[in-house]
Amino acid sequence: MPLRRRLLVLVALVLGACLLVGGALTYWAGLRKIELEMSSAIAVGNSTVTDALASIETSGDPATQLRRIVGAFDGDRHIVARLIGTDGTVKDVSRLPLPVDPPPAWLYRLLEGKIHTQSFELPPSFQHLGSITLEADPHNEVGEVWEDLKLKFLIIASFCGVVLALIYASLGRALKPLEDLSAALNRVGEGDYSAHVAEEGPEDLNLIYRAFNRMAGQLRTAEEQNQRLNEQLSTVQEEERSEIARDLHDEIGPFLFAVDVDAQSIPLLLSRNATGDVASRASAIRQSVQHMQLHLRGILSRLRPAMLIDQGLTHAIEHLVAFWRTRRPAIAFRTDIDDARFPAHIEEAAFRILQEGTSNAVRHGKPSKIGLTAKRIPGDALRIVVSDDGTGIAATAKRGFGLVGMRERVEALDGTLEVTASKEEKGVMLIAEIPLPPERRETEENTKTTSAA
Template sequence: MLLRVSLRARLIASILLVLLLSLGAGCASAGWNAARSVRAEMQAALVVGEQAVRHGLEDLPGSQDTLADLQQLVQAFDGDRHVRAALLDAAGRVLAASALPHPAQPAPGWFVRLVAPVLTPERLPVETEAGRRVVVLEAEPLNEAGEVWTQLRDSLAILALSCTLSAALVSLVVGRALRPLQRVSTALAAVGAGEYAVRLPQTGPSELAGLTQGFNAMAARLSLAEAQNRRLHEQLVTLQEEERADLARDLHDEVGPFLFTAALDAAAIEQAAATGQHAAIPERALAIREAVGHMQRHVRAMLKRLRLASPVEVGLAPALGNIVAFWQAHRPTIAFTLEISADEDELDEATKAVIYRVAQEALSNAVRHGRPGRVEVAVAPGDDGSVVVRVSDDGIGMTDVTEPGLGLAGMRERVSALGGALQVVGAPGGRGLAVTARLPCGAEGGARPATAAAA
């Protein structure tokens, strides 16, 4: 399984690694310097001690008691922190030795071993009346090592403290800086779950401000698109319900009376046959045949309406006639006109479908938004071999659009997919709106993008 380490942990770990490496390098360099300084100090102390002993020995020939003077010379080193002096007889026995002070801050044994230099003791022989004596001077690193150890320990403690503080500070700053990312991730998960109302506050470092702005813009567009979808769906449902109600009315108004009269005629025939009035029967039978024929035509028309695969399958003129009739029936106070002067046979299916869709949406917009008294639909040949569909109304015209819908955009997309152009302008005369789509005539084999919009 892939181990996911957070960005924060990675940053802190890498910074800690650098700090620890610096700390290690600092320790190594300090240890090396400490060993050098202890050695230099010890060597210097031995030289000074040797000079002091030589001076003392120079005065010996005039001495009354050479042995006592030698012992005094050795004891003059009492309290010396770096050199121990001793007086030995010819057999190497210690006759006198100086006392070393105890280090105030003793260094641990490993550190003393690490920094203590290996120095050969100085041996200064003296001939006395009692025989040969030797003054031995030996370097003693305990005190110097203790001193260096104290300095080193304090410096390392300060370094370690500053490393810890830096790591804590970096952790804090990185944590605060990355908090907005956590919010972005939560918000994205919410959007993924379909909650488009979520928005991010515009806070945090400048690098993330663009991200939150982009997120908010995306969420806003998504909620808008969702609202439009919902509205379209509601419209669709309404249209379907109106269509069903229309069919029900047709059945009721057109078929119902004929069924009723056919039933009456059948009963009359039955009665005429029973009472022997055979002369009345052909007239009644003809009436039944006419009623059945009427019903057949209506039922076939309704079946066609139900089974239409393409709205223009019936032809552009009847299809446009249907929408105009539909709106006329639902808005009887508006005067609708439809004028088709273009030759339908010169248009291919895709062009007819786009003409239909443009007229459908522009008509619906005019009725829904324009409050018009008159709406005109015209399909005419253009002057450059194109076909022009135009829907104009005398309504309130285009006001400030606060919430753009999908209708105009959809029309524009369909028209430009066929290589045409769409214009939405105020209608001439100052009132209302005119939507004009100019399309190349597809049936003549004009240039046509491969992805022509279908209905």
Template sequence: MTLSPPGPPPVEPAKRASPRLRWASLPTRARLVVLVLAIDLLAAVVSFSLIVVNARSAVQVEMQATLANIELVVADTIGLAQSASPASLLRTLELRVQDLRHVRVAVFDAEGGKVALANPRARRESHLAPHWFAALIAPTPQRDELPIVAQGQRIGTALITTEPLDEIDEVWGYTVSLSLASLCLNLGLLGALYIAFGRVLAPLTQLADGLTQLERHDYTVRLDPPASRELAIIAERFNSVAEALSEARAANGRLNRQLLTAQDDERRRTALELHDEFGPCLFALEANAASVTRMAQAESQPDRAKLTARADEISAIVGQVQGLNRDLLNRLRPHALGQVPLAECLQLLLRNFRSRHSETVFEGRFTDLARGYGDLVDLTVFRCIQESMTNAVRHGEARHVTAEVSESHASDALRVEIRDDGTGLAEKRTSDLDGGFRGGIGLSGMRERVEALSGTFHLDNAAPGTVVRIVIPLDPERTEDTSPIVSV
């Protein structure tokens, strides 16, 4: 027996959308109208059930009352016609009971023959109520035989059968009238609600349009506050978000322009240093090299003292070039980061500041720190301390600057604080920084670096001086990164 290879699995037919998805796809106005219709239908079912229950009870009571009235009619007829013959009395009774409502009465004589009138009035056989409605309300038919006795003798029998259709027609008429009135009222109510829902939900449509514009990066859109207090709050929050996005966009534009300006300034400063510092050194090296060449090519024996002096000058110039090159590279990229522990790298930074600004005291407290916290964190801490100290000396004219870095094991965060005793910040500049960091590229750059690591940056007047407080969260599962930094 050979087995055929299995065919491809059967393709399942596309599943129909579930009722919940179809309900969710309806507009809000349509869903509200459907809910109102459902409530109306439920109220109609409850009202109809109450009508049926009350009508059954009312018809039952009416039938019992009618049966009691028939006995009074028969007794009254006999009492008024005592002197008449039995046949005349029976015809008189038949004449009186043939138009009674809710019952049918058949009069029979003593021999069992039915008494018939010469000209009987026609009885209405058609009814307004439909059969299903009559079946809901009509009680069980009752039949009763009432003997007719005159002058002590039974002269006939009255056969009474309940007929509730007349009463049911009246109930049906009331039900139809009430239903039509309720229908007209509900149609008017639904129309009013449809219009009202449209006006109430119109601000939501405007909100959706506004969000679409925000999605397209149009942050100038604003919503007019609607009359509804709740929707007015939503519109106000939307306008606040749009304003914040607009300000953030403007701030990003300013930062981009400042970044381009800073790049150009850095290139210009580097070019000036190369021209002003390296140029004379290279010229001096070239001049000394030419002097050595001339002395070597002279016919007389070269003066060893002059050669030694030229060599010493060349060595001093090379040392100066190496120092300039080291300072330039360190400004472009702190080469010690990633090579030595973070605390030692920060101490090297303080030593560099002390050598360049001997009139200012620089102190640092960098105890209980890990070797490193990753390239981004280490570089952010280094740059923030470097920029803060530069601002303290250049703009604040500080005479004492203290930098402290500590690791908080309780909150897994790195805390950085730089405090100086300089002139501090102007009040207006402090408010600008708090409101959106409209300061220079240095302060904005520090803020951007810290917030990129989900940290917080605060700049306050310390009276005297300025204090910079930085908190950078650390990954609890981090590992010490000792790889060299390859980018700034």
């Protein structure tokens, strides 16, 4: 059940309970009022009849006087007077006015209470005329209670209706931000992270709204990063495939063709008994295979550098430089790599940064010199620098995927990445700093202490 409806039901139950309590109190007050009115009416009627009977002996016509006594109660709202003959028949009865709005029978049965009656015996000389009885009739008094009850219930019902309407409107206004928040949560659950909730209303709810907007923003940023990473991955994979295809075509293809030609010529040479030429062709085939093996090893090392990194960052960078020297012999490489060992995840990140930085410089900068540096600096961090004397940062400004990947890799290790113009005002300098973990710092300090001892 929605919160608004639940609160309305709760308020309606409370108002209904108040209405029942009010009805019970009204019933109790009505009983007391009717009992008091009936007792008072009988007392007044008793006094009236007693005084009238005291003067009946002096009356010339006692029968007429008795009818007058009964008639005196005509129009009385609470008393019915009757003249009862000696045989028990009613010879005369006063007329009781009926209520304008008669009460329901069930209400009359609830409120009529005890019947009040009073009988009067006539003087001995007039007892043959019968007797007079008075009976309190609560119909008119119950009618008054009924009128009062209807008015009270109308007022209470109107009040309850107004209160419920005001509460409904107030709850609608107060709960609208929560309904908006619920709708926004549904949108987030369906993958729409652009959902936003207005930060309005009570401060307590504002804290929730701000937290939700912050969460939605972080989810949207994460989704954008994932999308960008997927695009980057696709682009990098496509570039890597293209480069491998070029390497295989340009480097492996000619040697395979040469091996095929040499292998086809061997049967012909053997048929001519040219054994010397066969040995020469076999040697040429072996050299071609060795060249292809070396080239394939270089490709595998570039794709899967884990084994190289296991032997140290210096060894891995030497293979990286050797790979590019065979393809870009015109570029002069300068390396300055710290021989110290670092945690495996930091060494792998450093190698990937140097690899990607070198690849970007070769592809986009057209440099003649490339410098690769990985040194531990004061402050317990590893500083990685890739510099070149190529066309400069403007030429690489639109290349985004490699740089994004490096930046995210560095930020995952709580490091920083900066790309600036080279100090010689030509080319690009990529600078990354990765903090070393505490374990590495303690190990190095212990090593230094041991060496000093």
